[in-house]
Amino acid sequence: MEAFDSAVLRRLLETRGDALLATHATHGDATALVDARRIVDVLRFLRDDPACAFDMLADLCAVDYLRHPDHEGPRFEVVYHLLSTSHLHRVRIKAGVPELPCQIDSCVEVWPGANWMEREVFDLYGIRFRDHPDLRRILLYEEFEGHPLRKDYPKERRQPLVGPRN
């Protein structure tokens, strides 16, 4: 099996070309940068199209490109790694998210598995997912101030101490 599949990029270019901002396949990883306003449409297409059939959202995470030497575009990127269990191919979809308003549409209705991963991105990066059914912190606690995986969050920063709760 070819792990990452460039044929998917061609298919995406044919059908959703207007939503595609850039594509590359460095190191063999087929990658598409998608207009954030169209993200759910593109993801739903990738799930439902028989030639793509990405039935599993293998991973969802975000990257903060603040002060990155050669990054252009919005500060954050939300990264989706899709896997098709029938065709056994993969693709990486990315969407830029600006600092303000720091939000993007949720894809929980496309894959319910996105729920916890979007909560984690919200928790650690502060990116809000519109229409997420249950957007609360997941790894950290409610009283935690700030979002630790942002590049401007200092590693040494102390946090308020909270007592036991029910």
Add this chain to the structure above:
Amino acid sequence: MASPQTRERDLGRDLHSENQILNMGPSHPATHGTVKFLIELDGETIVDLDIQVGYLHRGFEKECESGTWYQAIPYTDRLNYNSAILANIGYCLAVEKLLEIQTPERCQWLRTMAGELSRLGDHLTRCGAACLELQAMTPFLYGIEARELAWDLMEMLCGARVTSNYVRIGGVKHDMDPGFPARCRDHIVKIRGLLRDYDDVVTQNRIFVDRLRGTGVLPKEDLIRYGVTGPILRAAGVPLDLRKDAPYLKYAEVDFDVPIGTVGDNYDRYLVCVEEMHQSLRIVEQCLVALEKIGPGPVDVDDPRVRWPAKGRVFNAMEELIQQFKAVTEGPMVPAGETYHAIESANGELGFYVVSDGSAQPWKVRCRPPSFLNLQPMPKMLAGAMLADLIPTFDFVNMIGGECDR
């Protein structure tokens, strides 16, 4: 004294009852993993379940971003502490993909072998602890005794039993000891014996089968939509195993089977895990044969970007001294770019998404944790089930706090 009419009316009415909330965890004797369940119960039936994770969050990604590429390897040990080497391998393969490095033959066989020993240890812990939590002490001890043997082999190979820190970017720490194959074969015989003992006590045990059969079932379509991988998905009949479907290291050259289940209940998950242990032992034996066949050779890639020069050269030649100095103080520079590499860990797809800006510090190291995603649909698996079914289901979801919470 109520009138007969009133009494009759009262008896015909439903009794008033209300659901109760039960807190279970974060440190509960019947769960191996630090997690809190908030369970809404109607009698003993689970109405709703909220899983609260994060108790073991140690900022893995933040720590990785503040060190060199090498300094992240010991942190990967502490993700899934039952099978540390698999996380080592996953991370190093992702970084090697970014560096476009091909490791030597011998190194790949050693990694495959160490990874399978590690998977064996993980499954032994899962199956052993499952018995313990279902109140069966003896099979747990069989499992732990076998794991001790596997860890003895780890110790002989890596110098450490649990957090082995064996794999390096572009190689492994060192070659195996000359006495290793003999000891390994000896231990494999003993482990097989213990697995037989374990099987005798557990597999047909009435209590064990009754507690597991038919519990925690979720259709395979749902499991896929939730991103569940590993033995849980295979038990539901989906033969997805990255060792077969996207072979890395030497998996394309070894002979092994991928067991799958039919129903996808906890009993199938148990059977899949047990069979996978036998397959792991088979792979280890084939690795030993291959290692003996190819004979001594380098275990590190010959690439000055990631490996240190030989000590003798460092003491006697200027260039190597400088190279060593730079390698130690700065660490390797990884070319700018991004990549994702996934391996089949004991719990499922363990992926690493690494982003580099071309410097000696990772820009981003994302670990795709199988435990986290496998735990997520647990409320669905248990909807309408009894409270007692939570224990075996959680056992075979095998959530590892270190990996789930990172």
